[in-house]
Amino acid sequence: MHKTAQVIMAMLLIVLVGGGAYGCYRYWISQSSQADAPVGNVAALWQATLNDVSGKAYPLAQFQGKPAIINFWATWCEPCRDEMPEISALAKAHPEIVVLGLAIDEAQAVHEFTTTTPVSYPLLIAENEGMALLEALGDQKGVLPYTVILSADGKLLHTFFGRVTRQMLEKALHLTP
Amino acid sequence: MIKRIFLLMVWMLLSVNAPLYADGAFSRLLTQEDSQDFLPVDEAFQVRASVVDAHQAEVLFTIAPGHYLYRSRIAVTVPEGETGQLVEVILPAGEEKQDPNFGPQRVFHHDTVAQIRFAEVPPTTLTVRYQGCSEKGLCYPPQTKQLTLNAAVSSAAASATLPVSASPATVPDDDVSSALLRGGQWWKIILGFLGAGLLLSFTPCVFPMIPILSGIIIGKQAHTSRAKAFSLSLAYTLGMSLTYTLAGIAAGFSGQLLSTALQTPLALSIGALIFVGLSFSMFGYYELKLPSQIENAFFQWSTRFKGGHLFSDFFMGAISALIISPCVAAPLAGALLYISQTHDWVLGGVALFSLSLGMGVPLLLIGASAGTLLPKAGPWMNAVRQVFGVLMLAVAVWVISPLLSTSVQWVLWASLCIVPAVHWRAMDALPENAQPIQRVMKGLAVMLLIYGIALLVGAWSGAQSVLYPLQSVATTATSVAAPTRFQRVHSVQELNTLIANAAGKPVMLDFYADWCVACKEYEQFVFSQPAVQQALSGMVLLQADVTANSQEDAALLKQFGLFGPPGIVFFNGQGQTLSPIIKGYQDAQQFVATLQRLHL
Known part of the structure; x- marks a missing residue:
């Protein structure tokens, strides 16, 4: 009888440990699948020319050659607005990194937003071009927020669906805070 | 050793499974993990349009669980070059969502119908623009859709849209528990159901468990050691919770109406008898325990190995879960509805588990206090036992009262x-x-x-x-108003005919069953009130008696996403189902207020 109890206990333990291990495995897979080089056509990005709220044109080619964070957002997207102060703080602390906010939105709405919530990096209007750029960079469904991390040699290092934190971005760029 | 392993496992079960999702950081991991398989926008939000009559059309938004549309970002227009002229677009009020930047926003988490009125003939197409987000922290870009309106079939559509407009089962806004689950936020679900469980633990249903547990603790001389008493009560509580969770998941999967099954006359009678038996043992008429032979055999078996008494407690807890079942039927309905609709048994199961864990909190406290919270033996203890006995008899009367x-x-x-x-x-x-x-x-x-x-x-x-x-x-008998007269409905088909025959009058459909306490309360305290009768005048009053729980009854309930009576559904003059559907009891004042909000 003593043995029976031990066997039952052992089996329950195995189920629990197994379940835990499976959970960790799933988590690890989800992490590593993002670490696997994401596919995307970065060239499309550098070819674009976008305006800021004041109408000034920015040919994106000028940002090539540096590590970059490209953050797609919109004023109507709550998680996007939520993450922007953290991205802004990161951009301020690391001037050697290019940080761009591409708004899938109207210039007027972006202008209103920046007066209440200024950020330390350029916000460019991609109302018409944005969806094509999102698709080229791996966000086929066009969901926001979407953040792309590029290496200095223009490789797609990491992509994030949904809200990012400063920590996640720093880790993706191998920065020490 | 074995006992330590068991404790470790219990601890792991608690610390790994439940708070895993409660933890804010972990929930962020979850959203990250799941973010790869979010729905395409056309699966998250589906939109259809249909003609109601010569001047009206409706646009139906079907919203997947865990997603929402912004009310202010829904726009319906007539495309250029079309003939029809839009008079107005009527949207329900929606739910409020706090937005840190834009302040309160109105959003729709559930299927929503927009009513559209035209000055003359409806156009053949409509342009619908909408934008929404997922609760996972993602937003979809604004969508613009051209929808075809079949004006040619307008006369046929007038009758054909009746079942169509009723069938999407507009999920009521007021059902908190199913709304919580649809929100898809794990930690909110866990905390919400834990809280509901805690509230339930204050109902008399949990009372019988206290003497049972204290009997176990004292009977096993465990009140000498805090750890021992706590592990006993933990095993007992987990036994109760797991039984409940498994039963709930099974019920959700089979689509059986558990709350209905628990309220059949047989189940109610058995429940009442159990309470009477328990209360008599409180009065000391007899000592409630298993026949000594069985108990001895069980005791011998469980003492063969260390930790055996934890198993027996676990077992006792599992059995005790049956006692509390009459009390939890109502809050369970939301969770069960969600499981049966989405087959997301993990989320539903976690919800049920936290509900029962919440109910077990007082028991755990008793265990943690190593019995010091329990009344000491003596005359005082006897008085407490008598009070418990009377309360249990009261529960028995309450349980059996619908019969x-x-x-x-x-x-x-x-x-x-x-x-x-x-x-x-x-x-x-x-x-x-x-x-x-x-x-x-x-x-x-x-x-x-x-x-x-x-x-x-x-x-x-x-x-x-x-x-x-x-x-x-x-008072004199004259003040008692005449009872409200309902027309009986027996099937979905009959309902559609009756609604069609209502000739522009709004319709109220009340679900009733003999065993349903709240239904009787509606009859006695709500429908009998002059204010309510006045509000209901000019309406066609229908009642579906689902006591028999036949297939037709089940189909009727299912049509409106109801798990059992009470439920009151309103239809406007065009025969469209209105939101909210009243689930549960509302007193006369609330009921009249709900009616006024519907603008019938």
Whole structure:
């Protein structure tokens, strides 16, 4: 009888440990699948020319050659607005990194937003071009927020669906805070 | 050693499974993990349009669980080059969502119908623009869709849209538990259901478990060690929770109406008998325990190995779960509905588990106190046992009351007041040198006795409310309004015909069953009120009696996403189902307010 109890206990333990291990495995897979080089056509990005709220044109080619964070957002997207102060703080602390906010939105709405919530990096209007750029960079469904991390040699290092934190971005760029 | 392993496992079960999702950081991991398989926008939000009549159309937004549309970002227009002219677009009010930047926003988490009115002929196409987000922290870009309106079939559509507009089962806004689950936020679900469980633990249903558990703790001499007592009560609580979770998941999967099954006359009678049996043991008529032979065998078996008593406790907890079942039927409905609709049994199961864990909190506290929270033996303890006994009898009466006629219920309540009052010496003379506490007790006992007598009088005179037993004695019979007349409905088909025959009048459909306490309360306290009758005048009143729970009954309930009565559905003059559907009990005032909000 003593043995029976031990066997039952052992089996329950195995189920629990197994379940835990499976959970960790799933988590690890989800992490590593993002670490696997994401596919995307970065060239499309550098070819674009976008305006800021004041109408000034920015040919994106000028940002090539540096590590970059490209953050797609919109004023109507709550998680996007939520993450922007953290991205802004990161951009301020690391001037050697290019940080761009591409708004899938109207210039007027972006202008209103920046007066209440200024950020330390350029916000460019991609109302018409944005969806094509999102698709080229791996966000086929066009969901926001979407953040792309590029290496200095223009490789797609990491992509994030949904809200990012400063920590996640720093880790993706191998920065020490 | 084994006991330590068991404790470790229990700890792991608690610390790994439940708070895993409760933890904010972990929930962020979850959203990250899941973010790869979010829905394409056209699966998250589906939109259809149909013609209602010569001047009206409706656009139906079907919203997947865990997603929402912004009310202010829904726009319906007539494309250029089309003939029709839009007069107005009517959207429901929606739910409020706090947005840190834009302030409160109105959003729709559930299927929503926009009513569209045209000045003359409806156009052949409509342009619909909408934008929404997922609760996972992602937003979809604004969508613009061209929808075709089949104006040619307008006469046929008028009758054909009836079942169509009813079938999407507009999920009511007021159902908190299913709304929580649809939100898809794990930690909110866990905390919400844990809280609901905690509230439930204050209902008398949990009372019987306290003496059972204390019996176990004291019986096993465990009150000497805090750790031992706590591990016993933990095993007991987990046994109860797991049974509940598994039963709930199974019920959700099979699509069976658990809350209905728990309220059949047989189940109610058995429940009431269990409570009567428990209460008699509280009065000391007998010691409630298993026959000694069985108990001995069980005891011997469990002492063969260390930790065996934890198993037996686990087992006891599993059995005890049956006792509390009559009380939890209502809050379960939301969770079960979600499981049966989405087959997301993990989320549903976690919800049920946290619900039952919440109910077990007082038991865990008793264990943690190593029995110091339990009354000490002695005359005081006896008084407490008697109070518990009376309360359990009250639960038994409450459980069985739907099966009894009002006057029989009243006689039972009266005897529940009079007998204990006499027992507590309401009729005995106080001794000359009585203690102040004795005098106070006698005063209370006399009050209880008088209330019991008033209840008896009420039972004979046919009073309406337990709170006003002498109402019908004091007032003349003329003030009692005539009962509301309902037309009976037996099937979905019949319902559609009756709605079509309503000729522009709004329709109210009430789900009723003999065993449903709230339905009786609606009959007695709501529909009988003059204010309610006035609000309902000019409406076609239908009632579906689902006591038999036949296939037709189930189909009717299912059509409106209901898990059982009570449920009240309103239809406007065009035969469209309106939101919210009333689930559960609303008093006359709330009911009238709900009616006014519907603008019928």
